Amino acid sequence: MQERMFPWPPPSNTSGVFAGVILERLKSNWTHVGFLYRIEDSGAYVLHLWGHRKLLHEPPREGQLCVLCEIEPVRLPSLAAFARRLYRKNKSQGIPYAFSSPEQDWFSAEGSLLLGPERLGLTCANFVLALYRAAGLPLVQLDTWPVREDDSAWQQSVLEEWAPAIAEAKQKTQEHFAQVRNEIGTVRCRPSEIGGAALASEFPCAFDTAVKLAVEVERALPARPA
Numbered sequence: 001m002q003e004r005m006f007p008w009p010p011p012s013n014t015s016g017v018f019a020g021v022i023l024e025r026l027k028s029n030w031t032h033v034g035f036l037y038r039i040e041d042s043g044a045y046v047l048h049l050w051g052h053r054k055l056l057h058e059p060p061r062e063g064q065l066c067v068l069c070e071i072e073p074v075r076l077p078s079l080a081a082f083a084r085r086l087y088r089k090n091k092s093q094g095i096p097y098a099f100s101s102p103e104q105d106w107f108s109a110e111g112s113l114l115l116g117p118e119r120l121g122l123t124c125a126n127f128v129l130a131l132y133r134a135a136g137l138p139l140v141q142l143d144t145w146p147v148r149e150d151d152s153a154w155q156q157s158v159l160e161e162w163a164p165a166i167a168e169a170k171q172k173t174q175e176h177f178a179q180v181r182n183e184i185g186t187v188r189c190r191p192s193e194i195g196g197a198a199l200a201s202e203f204p205c206a207f208d209t210a211v212k213l214a215v216e217v218e219r220a221l222p223a224r225p226a
Contacts, residue, residue, distance in 0.1 A: 004068040005199055005220055008060045016040040017076050020068035021128055021198045022048075022060055023191055023217065025224035028161070033191035035128050036066055037080045047083050049127040052162075052173070053094030057087045065221050067198040071137065082135045086111035096121030096176060099155050099183040102129035103142045120179055125191050139197045140189055144207040151188035159184075192217045 003011075004020070022036040034048025034056075046064075047057050060066065071079065089111040098121030105114055106122070107130065115121075122130055132139045159166075159181060166177050189210075196213030197205035 004070070005195075005217070006066055007220070007222055008062055008064045008066055010044075010066065014068075015073075017073055018068045019071055019076050019079050020066060021194055022046050022064045022066050023195050023221060024064045025221055027224060029224060031191040031221070033125050033128055033194050035083060035131050036060060036068075037076070037083060039077060039080050045083075047087055047131070049095055049097070049122060049124045052097040052121075052176075055087065055090055055094045057084075057091070063222050065195070065217070067195045067217065069137075069139075069198045069203070070201060075137070079135050079137060082111060083131065086131060086134075089113070095127065097123065098176075098180040099123060099186045099188070100126070101142065101186060102126040102133060102189075104130075105134070106130040107134040120176070120183065123188075125189055125194055128194055129189060138204040139194065140210060141204045141206045142187065142189060145187050145189055146207070147185065147187055151190075152185045154188070155184045155186070190214070192221075 008022070017038065017040055019037040022034050024032045026032055032048070034046040036044065036046050038044035044060055045057055046060050047055075050056050086107055090113050095113060096115070100118060100120045100122060102122060104119055106119060107113060129139055129142070159177065162177070166174055192214040193210040195217035196210040197203060199213045199217065200209050
């Protein structure tokens with residue numbers, strides 16, 4: 001199992017084709033997570049939501065922790081192709097940030113974003129879950145995740161951290177985050193738990209297994225920048 005978790009760059013014996021997740025500690029003491037993939041001869045890339053409408057597709061870098069999923073190699077090209085379609089369809093307008101559940105239809109088969117009354121937007125973690133689900137490879141059984149009080153506190157802290165920027169944003173953005181505030185209390189799958197799910201031998205992964213393996217992920221994560 002440990003050969004599927006390593007700090008970037010990968011060991012020389014790592015398969016040329018893979019997919020998983022990549023995690024990084026931030027200066028804010030939060031943990032960021034994105035979708036990682038590599039197809040032979042085309043390099044490795046991370047597709048991730050770096051904030052409100054900031055969808056990025058870029059190479060991985062040192063200081064990030066890679067966790068590779070046990071996905072049948074024959075399925076990896078189609079998963080990577082879906083991620084690239086998703087990026088092409090949404091790179092201009094980005095994806096809004098919110099705490100909405102990823103257990104809905106967020107993307108069409110072509111990768112187009114599907115918003116609605118209960119789909120305001122995604123966190124970096126929920127974006128990864130929504131991508132895998134739309135590609136037909138759900139990582140977690142989200143209905144096994146409990147509601148935790150400290151997750152509401154984290155959601156509140158995000159809005160407090162962003163409050164100055166939101167106050168100076170356009171009215172449409174301010175209205176969006178006024179709605180997001182109503183989502184505080186939504187079940188949250190933490191980035192380290194997504195890493196734990198990716199590390200599991202079978203998926204979709206249940207809460208108990210993901211939490212147990214998240215401890216290993218946390219231990220392996222490089223320290224945050226000074």
